[in-house]
Amino acid sequence: MPGADRAGAGRPVSASGGAAGAGAGVPGEGPLLLGVRHHGPGSARAVRAALEAARPGVVLVEGPPEADALIPLAAHADMRPPVALLAHAVDEPGRSAFWPLAEFSPEWVAVRWALEHDVPARFIDLPAAHTLAWRAADEDESAHADREGQAGGRGRGAGRGTPPPDVRDGPGTAVPDVRGDPLAVLAAAAGHDDPERWWEDVIEHRGVAEGDAFAPFAALEEAMTALRETGEDGEGGDEGGGAHGRDLVREAWMRLRIRAAGREFAQGVAVVCGAWHVPALRRRVAVAADRALVKGLPRTKVDMTWVPWTHRRLSRAGGYGAGIESPGWYGHLFAAADRPVERWLTGVAQLLREEDRVVSPAHVIEAVRLAEALAAVRGRPLPGLTEVTDAARAVLCDGSDVPLALVHDRLVVGDVLGEVPAGAPAVPLQRDLARSQRRLRLKPEAPERELELDLRKETDAGRSRLLHRLRLLGIGWGEPAASRSTGTFRETWRLRWEPELSVRVAEAGVWGTTVLSAATARAEADAVAARDLAEVTALAERCLLAGLPDALSPVMRILADRAALDTDVGHLAEALPALVRALRYGDVRGTDTEALAEVAAGLAERVFVGLPAACAALDADAAEEMRRHVDAVHTAVGLLGGTPAPGHGDPRPRWRAVLRTLSARDTVPGVVRGRAVRLLLDDGELAPDEAARLMGLALSPGTAPADAAAWVEGFVGGGSGGGMLLLHDERLLALIDTWLTGVPAEAFTDVLPLLRRTFSAHEPGVRRGVGELVRRGPGARGSVTGAGSGIPGFAAGLDTARADAVLPVVRLILGRDRVRDDDLTGVDTA
Template sequence: MTDAGTDRAGSGGPGGAGESGGGPPLLLGVRHHGPGSARAVRAALDAARPGVVLVEGPPEADALIPLAADEDMRPPVALLAHAVDEPGRSAFWPLAEFSPEWVAVRWALEHDVPARFIDLPAAHTLAWRAADGHPDGRPDGLGPGDRAGAASPDVRGDPLAALAAAAGHDDPERWWEDVIEHRGPGEGDPFAPFTALEEAMTALRETEENEEEGRDLVREAHMRLQMRAALREFPQGVAVVCGAWHVPALRRRAAVTADRALVKGLPRTKVEMTWVPWTHRRLSRAGGYGAGIESPGWYGHLFTAVDRPVERWLAKVAGLLREEDRTVSPAHVIEAARLAETLAVIRGRPLPGLSETTDAVRAVMCEGSDVPLALVHDRLVVGDVLGEVPAGAPAVPLQRDLTRIQRRLRLKPEPARRELELDLRKETDAGRSRLLHRLRLLGVGWGEPVASRSTGTFRESWRLRWEPELSVRVAEAGVWGTTVLSAATARAEADAVTAQDLAQVTALAERCLLAGLPDALAPVMRILADRAALDTDVGHLAQALPALVRSLRYGDVRGTDTGALAEVAAGLAERVFVGLPAACVALDADAAEEMRRHLDAVHTAVGLLGDAPAPGRGGLGARWRDVLRTLTARHTAPGVVRGRAVRLLLDDGELAPGEAARLMGLVLSPGTPPADAAAWIEGFVGGGSGGGMLLLHDDRLLALVDAWLTGVPADAFTDVLPLLRRTFSGFEPGVRRGLGELVRRGPQARGSVTTAGPGIPGFATGLDTERADAVLPVVRLLLGGGPARDGNELLGAGT
């Protein structure tokens, strides 16, 4: 069911399964996930009416076969096998609606005929994978028989290409479509394609006779043993559906003792199996599936279209393009169908295939553009169909709890990427947020947080996409608990113990608050307090403080008690205040830049904390401003740190503009080394702090920078140029343009523009009421009111 490259063609044998008295088995060699093979299998089974259907797949899944007839089972689905002691070690056997194996199983269930899997047990397969060094927990979508890493494009690696080349075709996919996929139901002998392709596969295997892989020999020996047992049990006939590459080996006469010797003593591990949803995208080769196909959506259409498949396909394409606001009329569909048929005739094909329909869609519906064509390929040719499994399918307790929560929160897993906006003031949205955060703690990356369009803490934005591999992650996370809440709590406590540094613990505390894990928060906070008391690195403390302070904001919206967090945050901030001045001495350029980032982070954190009481004296805000004043006067501190400290005080209104100009004048005096002065400027106006606007509106600061820059000695200018270029390149284009215009005017003209009137830089002598009135209607709309009838109504609306 899962061979990567060797099972891409179909083969079979004559209809011997209907003979009584242990006649030869009916061998139906298939290409996995081939709609033509699936139709041929159904026709052959209808003609032969065997007593049992044997399918390539793990025998441990025999008990799961009846679930395929459940009305809630919707392919694509996959059999998932994972080791009991290591759930991350797993393998998939995907099945789509157009998979021959799925058709065979469904035929057996509909006709009350036993169906069994006869491939090598998954217990041996997963043990082999561990012995081969496959990373545990890498659910790569490959079944155990896949050879996705075949080193060369030889016959074994791609027999379909070898057959196409022998037929004179350079495109294996197109050759397969012409020979198999375009065969309609009821065309001739139902066993003919299997007979012909068995002969072809036999010839191909003869060329590889001396290069047989040991794993294939063992698998085929096990399948022969199962086939012999079925022939003895069901004299009315046996049908075998397997990869075409294996048919010659199953037809070959081999001694029973030799087959038993091959399968004896194989390594094994205890496994569990279940059905899991799968997607068309994961069936594609682009998704990394070794036995994948290039166009699962197209193949699914070919299998389900009862007639006129090309016209029906083009109608789907037209509907998709119209949903994307492109003008596509019925005339476009008619013309595209005619063009596809014409191309098929010119190219000598029996019917238009995917290449012909794609060329027709590009020319007629997309007007020659590949941009909308890429959308067609992604949405239709590959597709995002997600299967469903019935509630009665075996699952780990954690998966059952997750399914229950998903239904309660109306948060259905979907294969397509979608944006989800949450309002945490609503109970359902808050529950969704907690679920997604808990799953992230467990390593189940169903949702990824993205920047919200709202700045309020009551809003969250997520990007959701359910991948089949997440079922393995859920099974793997089952070791932490039987419910999502208990598992996330246990995982958070374990992560806190093993965290490498203080910042990881504070980030974990924040995640516990986001996930709503009060039982985990207490031990995490104890560990956080212990780590903070022992950590003497100011950089670590400064890096940990912002995440801790951010967590305090969630108490209002999420109803979480953050009292313990506030105490730890205040103590951590005080330790930063004490150690920061000493830590800003004797730093190189890289360390100074990192300390500047810490300075910004701590400033933001203190602003969020407000004037909470600090140990010792005063509030946190006052203590932090004292630290910044200390840094502005500490000449042993790097220029970038001193400049940023001055800027932070100026932005908070704790430093008069005249005082800031005085400090800048001292730094930019001739006695200061140019490199240190350039670093001070970088700290004052660089780093994305909006310093360009400050220079644009404060002529005194701009004049100081201008005068210093023109006075830098020529031999030192080349040394400070890279730093200055980095500083000013961070300004917005409009700001750079405005600064250039002011510099071009010169100091005299610049002063007359920016310092006229009351002496406030950048402001005129009085209020321009006419210009102010023009803004009022827009402001009123922003405040949520209707159009203003006069300017006075705005005042009442905003108060």
């Protein structure tokens, strides 16, 4: 198991095959070398059988020796694999490496056997202190970036780095790379084109014969010896560099540890390691030569602990290169003592039934028969994953790959999340986080789930604060999602715990020993480093969400200073909405926002003063950006008016005056003028007749077509609901219709993209209604919109026939069987 991959978390599982070459078949002729495939259930069963037969005095396992003190925790009642050993540099926690172990990992089985039989167990691979130091050196050498990207060991085999993907035996002839994928070479030699299938046939489906526990290891050691000789001949001997050179250093270190254990334990030594390393560990090398290889290695100070892992992260699809594509299937093979095919297909049927698919016991029986028939036709000893998948597709999924994808995701890979005892070593921040998770009953889980929070409840408010604090620290356990409720007392989160979050927690430990203190320190540092005003205002909002009163004060000081010095109206307008949104949190979270209200009111006043001048002489892109600022400020002022700061009064009248100024200035871009008119009309500050007059002026023949189209965009575009306005106001629709039909042909092509963008934002039903009105023409529009009351879109009296038609629906909505008609249709027409 070499060091980490470039993502910082991957146990570089080796490329060599599985249950390889134990040290010669008879224990007592030197160390018992049990070569394995990492995460191979067949290797795990063979290791247990060999240890039971040999009864060694010590068990040595490929892994970082800094973890020796953590081995006893493997026997803890609360330890449930998959788990991983996590090593991280003390001075740079982000530089880390994982060594994952599943229940079916041979290393895990060896450790558990040793603990169950009171036999010492030790890790003998190169220390993580050297592995992480090597990694840091690689990252510092940009010239070797490509090689470093391959150094994570993403092959199938037994704990070694990954060389180039293939070598060529001649012009145009590609053969599997012996060092990169020994499994593929062995499979090809046996006449198989699929290494995974060959491995299943040879190892996973093979039982360990009684009295012959060492035979498979001896056979695979012989095969690996031949492969290494071939690879070394092709590479010019053992003097290669890169990943190969580091393999030599690791193997020298392991030989030294094996010799030391042999001197200490007379009862015998058993070594569980990647099969590729067995020939090198068997080789007789002078002690002085091994010591020379490991002398002067770079090192760094590291901490180690156990962390939970997931089946999904054991899959190569997860990017960690653990060497198996189907951890759920391998776990099933290891756990199913008998009838693995029947049990697997029964589980598939249960999953499909939970998804409301019709699957009967007869389907399962037929699928088992088909899987066994396919195995017989293909010459396999037992049905493998390929056969049970084909049978499930044909019989249980009706030939569809859609439900089969669900089976692959939930069963073949799976979302199993391991557990680690509370007593495992951890940084103080991790311990505080674990306490908070238990107190708030917020358990980390691998599958993604949605969490609805009611902030009026103490527990839910605490959960919200914890999740927001973790986001401030860069620990993305939860991501906010759109809530089904519009109330500010509701929050929706999507939660999913990923193993690499343990690294993020270790990194965040530099900010404090508790989540609260760390988030506070991080917020203060981020406020000082913020590049613009919007970042500081967003940070103030996050401090309120996270419940960080100690951080809010310095953030507000920095915010006030930045706001006083920033003269860019766009920056001020961009910063105001976040501040005003934050003011609303005081009602639900009980946060004192008086200082925030003072800054927000001052910021709003500066926007009011500078906005008209800032809207002059803008190009199309800048005008559209300013229109978005106007929308945001309008929403913010509406919220701010409900909670005005002491001494400032209601800002809404002042804002309306600014909108009137914008709507009347010819130097203001059309899209901003149109939006100002629309906002005034929606607020009832502008009469419909006056809005129609302003539109008529904007769409008059003297206005350039492009500017007129921009005015229309501002008035009815941008998802503002302008389409409904056109449906119910015949005059406005007629003005746009008349202007559009009068646009000169040479200018129509220029304004068409803007108009398409304007009307494409409307709902399909609205677009269809507007199109119907235009098709009917001005004379027939009254039949759709209604007229006669003087108010466009409304008739003079109540249409009782149309009202009666909706009464059943209203009763259904209200949930009342009997509702008096007078309650629903009574209208005071006095």
